[in-house]
Amino acid sequence: MASPLPLPPSLNLPPHLSAHKYFLVCTLTVAAWDTLVLSPRSWRLLKMQGWPALKILFNFLRIFMPVEFIIVAVAFFDTKWTQDACQKFYLFEPICTAVLLAATSAVHVIRIHAIYEKNRSILYVMSALFAIQVVVTAVCCGFYRSVPLDVGQGCIAGPKHNWVGIYWVTPTLLYTVSFGLALMRSIESRNAKAMSAWKLMLRDGLNLYGAIWLVNMTNVLFWFIMKPTGVEDPVKTIVTSMAAVLTTSMSLRIILSVRGTLDHGGSFAGSASNGSSSRTTHVISGRSGVQTGISTHPQHTYTLDEMRSKPEAEWVADADGKSSVNDIAAENKAGLVPAESREDVPSPGIGVKVTIDREIDYDSPYRK
Known part of the structure; x- marks a missing residue:
């Protein structure tokens, strides 16, 4: 009986x-799908006037992320790559991923600073974490090596030492602080305006911050817990590509979830001075409904909440079946009602002033 033919190295892969x-x-599937799904919203963002920092970062991340991992995939799956070629290429992924993480972390620094009303203490903390991340990831890139695989098995970068995992610890620390600060800000706003936890999460994008923290924490635990079987075992870096892609994807959605303008990082959705809300005031005249620009009498302003909270006046009928409106007319003639309230005196300045607050969704196709 003939022995089976041995598989080539490109097919005979260790687990x-x-x-x-x-x-x-x-x-690669997640990166491609994310690029396609965000294309319409990215186009609308591109047509917006101005180029604030978040808009620049959005367009950079959206192009840089798929390009990086397409090149990495070509080197990994091409069976013709030799180890000599890999020795010249293996630093491409750690360096590009460090740039990618720096850009996503910059999004978090700008956004957290904005939702805390430009608080300088928050800016100093986030900027310090960002600077530490940039320095640490740059240093760690010098301690990667080419994983010694057989010809046809691809080109992968791996760490020379176990401590190189701090490459991922520093951005994870920044994302942890970012998630915590975003959560605290949302809880504070809930004290001012009652809202369900689900609506609060969707309004402030807490699910996005949480997803970024979770995927990076999983990557760090995987890096330090998993034990390789040898120098040719790439088990420590299995999750790194997915962590980078999901971090980028969720950070892009954090930018798209900003309501209103992106200038200076945008505004907090739960803030009373949210830039995405527009206020329309209507003055309804008691006689003709025509608004006038000049009024010599004081106007009373009511909000809808106040109008709802006040009980309606009862419609009381007298014994003879006549309503109390006749009594009011009698008081007008007797002079018991102030002059500015009499029906027979034109008072263009008297009426009800209704203020309507409208929240305009950033992604609304009707937003001009």
């Missing part, structure tokens, strides 16, 4: 390397 390839396929 961890095979899992790494499957994870990268999933990563």
